Amino acid sequence: MDTLYGWMMYILSLLTVGGIYAIMGLGLNLQWGITGLFNIGVAGFFAVGGYASAIVTTKFSPNHLGGFDLPFIVGILFSMIFSGLMAAIIGKICLRLRGDYLAIATIGLAEILRLILKNEVWLTNGPRGIPGIPRPFEDLAQPWSEICYLLIILLILAIIFYGFEKAINSPWGRIMKAIRENEEAAASTGKNVENLRLETFVIGSIFMGLGGALLTHSMKYIGPTASDPLVTTFLLWVMLIVGGSGNNKGAIIGAFIIWTVWSASELLSGILSYEWINRLSYLRVFIIGFILQVILQNRPQGIIPEKN
Amino acid sequence: MKKKIHKLVVENIVSGYGDMDILKGVSINISQEEIVVIIGPNGAGKSTLMKSIFGLIPIKEGNIYFDEEEITNLDTQSIVKKGISYVPQVKNIFPNLTVQENLEMGAYLRKDNYLETMNDVFKLYPDLVEKRNQIAGQLSGGQQQMVAIGRALMIQPEFILLDEPTAGLSPKMYNDTFESIQKIKTLGVGVIMVEQNAKRALQISDRGCVLVSGENKLTASGQSLLMNENITNLFLGGNE
Amino acid sequence: MIDFINFYFLPGLVLGSIYALGAMGVSLLFGILRFAHFAHGDLMSFGAYIALSMVSIFHVSPFFAIPASILGSSLLAILIDKVCYKPFRKSQTVVLVISSLGVSLMLRSFIQLTWGVSLEVYEIGVIKDAITFGGNFRISENHLVIIIGTFSLIYLTHIFLAKTKLGKAMRAMSDDQDLALITGINTERVIQATWIVGGSLAAVAGVFLGSDTQLNPRMGWDQLLPLFAAAILGGIGRPYGAIAGAMVIGMAEEISSFPFFGTEPLLSPAYKTGVAFFIMVIMLIVRPTGLFKGRSF
Secondary structure (H helix, E strand, C coil): CHHHHHHHHHHHHHHHHHHHHHHHHHHHHHHHHHCCCCCCCHHHHHHHHHHHHHHHHCCCCCCCCCCCCCCHHHHHHHHHHHHHHHHHHHHHHHCCCCHHHHHHHHHHHHHHHHHHHHHCHHHHCHHHCECCCCCCCCCCCCCHHHHHHHHHHHHHHHHHHHHHHHHHCCHHHHHHHHHHHCHHHHHHCCCCHHHHHHHHHHHHHHHHHHHHHHHHHHHCCECCCCCCHHHHHHHHHHHHHHHCCCCHHHHHHHHHHHHHHHHHHHHHHHCCCHHHHHHHHHHHHHHHHHHHHHHHHHCCCCCCCCCC | CCCCCCEEEEEEEEEEECCEEEEEEEEEEEECCCEEEEECCCCCCHHHHHHHHCCCCCEEEEEEEECCEECCCCCHHHHHHHCEEEECCCCCCCCCCEHHHHHHHHCCCCCCCCHHHHHHHHHHCHHHHHHCCCEHHHCCHHHHHHHHHHHHHCCCCCEEEEECCCCCCCHHHHHHHHHHHHHHHHCCCEEEEECCCHHHHHHHCCEEEEEECCEEEEEEEHHHHHHCHHHHHHHHHHHC | CHHHHHHHHHHHHHHHHHHHHHHHHHHHHHHHHCCCCCCHHHHHHHHHHHHHHHHHHHCCCHHHHHHHHHHHHHHHHHHHHHHHHHHHCCCCHHHHHHHHHHHHHHHHHHHHHHHCCCCECCCCCCCCCEEEECCCEEEEHHHHHHHHHHHHHHHHHHHHHHHCHHHHHHHHHHHCHHHHHHHCCCHHHHHHHHHHHHHHHHHHHHHHHHHHCCECCCCCHHHHHHHHHHHHHCCCCCHHHHHHHHHHHHHHHHHCCCCCCCCCCCCCHHHHHHHHHHHHHHHHHHCCCCCCCCCCC
């Protein structure tokens, strides 16, 4: 019975985090899959969203900015506002750069942000991070608390999926794809390409920020060591590529599959010697990198290819 | 005894990008020490023909022979090794390399000493001698064209493909280029060239080939094409 | 003034030297393969760790282990190219960038698995005497080796690019890929040579970096931003420009913490990396082709 319960909790948390990655994956799909914006600074927006919500919703602490003690819903709103604002500023500067340059610029910004969050102790409590972040339904008994939070995530995911599907199949979505395929031709029809690209960049980043907030509330803690930003970014990209970029369903399925692979490798810890348990977290980065190579070389369109 | 005269034979080739055929059955042949000029309206497939012979565009039907040996769809490096070189219309020099380095690159596949060939090129284009250590991208358009053709001669080709070698040149350079092409022929090289100024090109050519919508309508000696009224009206009228 | 030279200018020169070795490789590779190689920093780390193994096995100075590092990083670079980049020669550049990002993480985890994650140093507790000039200028032996080593390598690379057939072909290919093919240049061989040059320079940069500070599996990744900044500043695809760019970035990073006003550092040393990035973004906005008119796209 205990094992069964353990498995259930494990699957619940798998779905919760997978769902959060799926939300971010939809954001990345909008940027890359639909519009062709090469953002590898995902972790930056993720962190801004996480910290914004953490600061807004926690009780007073002498260690960092905060004490607003606002509800969860306000927290996630703030996460979206701040990540959107940051995207607007960055986008204004960087979006005229193409391809590799945009990649370098976005990853650079993510690195700088990491430095700020680590060093500005008054704001974020530096390396020690912010604990005690409230989680909705945390007063309920398990497994109900976990289930309710999962339902929130799935609800948000469903709403975003529905909205994105509508948007992609609207005239707006077709223009975005046209820009991706041939920017000059799209511009020559009188569309303001610059603004449209900025729009998708901001919207996509808002959902990366939202994902950061949702994960932060789920773990009840955020700190610079909570996750390696590069790994977060990389995971999300692999999810999108494996699932099939350009396709919302692909983005979601890729997120669940890769997150399952990622956390399933943790289960191996039961059968490994102590020495290898420590190394497991490095081994799984290697495995994900390997999966990426296999997919890129053998099925570059992903599991669910883009519809034409 | 003189060395063997090589022949390049193009038989009924069909080629193009993707599903679209640009050449729909083109045949030409050329021997060393000949100049064959390809004329025709824009979009007739003149450049495509050059690229197809050189293995840059896949040939779907038809064959190309170098003497008796088939070289259809051979990779570019092997075609160069056979002794065919190609000068594209644009982007035909390495702009950040010196003139001499450009020529050295032309001899990249040669294992023997190429200094003599380089001297031949400098004899053909004496203007380049004093510019040999200059960056090629800083030369005038005409001099860049010399570097481009010179580079293609460095491999000591049996055949050279020239895609509009006089495009955009000043009248003086234009004449010089035509003269140099005639000299290249006397060096024992077969020249296939695409040329906008058909009249002038036909005058120096042994044969001309009229290409229209991917098919060669007519192949005849340069002189007879110049006499042909239809051709004169169609392609030669507006040009001078 | 003396303090400025000893504690800011010379370290800036040392840092600039290390960046220069990495950035030249990034720039060369960009010229030939047309993509930003995100795993370049990790090639540096790999070279540094190879030297660490040599040092611990043979008890030699890390500088004597450099040949082994060069061999290791070059072979690795060729292997990676064959397995992870060659299949994408005709793909969009972004696919190559993603692939190289993946390679970067795989390389880092390989280093973590092989050598562990703790900080390492080549020599424990050895504090060498600084060499003193004219009474006041001081430079450590390590730093002297790094600066002289870098400039020698730059010279060697220059000779290679300017005088050898393969080096010239490399520049030709960087100029115009299609024409290189038309000319009969064996482009795959040139690509291989580029990996050997880039990998070797990265290996030396890694050993220098390790001997200047310490080794950790992230060490290479942390240099990536300054390397890109230097390559972009110098004009991408222009290895000589990258050297100048690297010196500017290295100096700017060190000098940014000089107390120009009062006694506080102008910028907290924690934000050093930010300096490189700031310069790069300004450059991308004002003059995307770099100081020496490189490629842009």
